Amino acid sequence: MPPRLRRSFFDRSVHKVAPELIGATLLVDGVGGVIVEVEAYHHTDPAAHSYIGRTNRNAIMFGPAGYAYVYRSYGIHWCLNFVCEAAGSASAVLIRAIEPTAGIAAMRRRRGKDLALPEERALCSGPGKLCQAVGVTIKHNGLALDRPPFELRARASVPDIVVGPRIGITKAVDAPWRYGLAGSKFLSKPFKI
DNA sequence: CTCTCGATTATCT
């Protein structure tokens, strides 16, 4: 089994960490799969929650790397981020999609509440879906990524990665800081060629 | 396939 990702893995530029997360495995209480899509948010980026400075919501982003930053999206969904870089840098990677490999029955159960027929490719193909499927909520905000309930494993080999502009934002819409596993059918949306 | 719209609430102005 590939080694756990250590705290030091996250203690680097968010633009280096983000693409290296593609292919890594994320489990929460044993439920999860292979990360296939992420986005990088740096504190100098107008689209980042930390751009306006420290607030109650984004406080975790201003702490040390290797912790989870969870926030409520559109009043309905949860979104999971990994804090990167040195404390105070306030940068993070948004986890946008995973390919389910572990605990699929549990994911189907949790997602099935709001979906009549939860197809496997619809279980975790988006930041809100993925949090619902693996059971991430605000309770996970500020938890260390190298300890339970989180389990992060490095990828075994370097996959083909596609890059493009980020999704669903209204500022800095052209910055190419979305990364995906090439050819994956578990992406939230296809990458344009 | 694409497009539009409503849900729902913490956060910030």
Added chain:
DNA sequence: GATAATCGAGAGC
């Protein structure tokens, strides 16, 4: 009071 790093349903082509 307006906004938002989303999602799913439904309409139309």
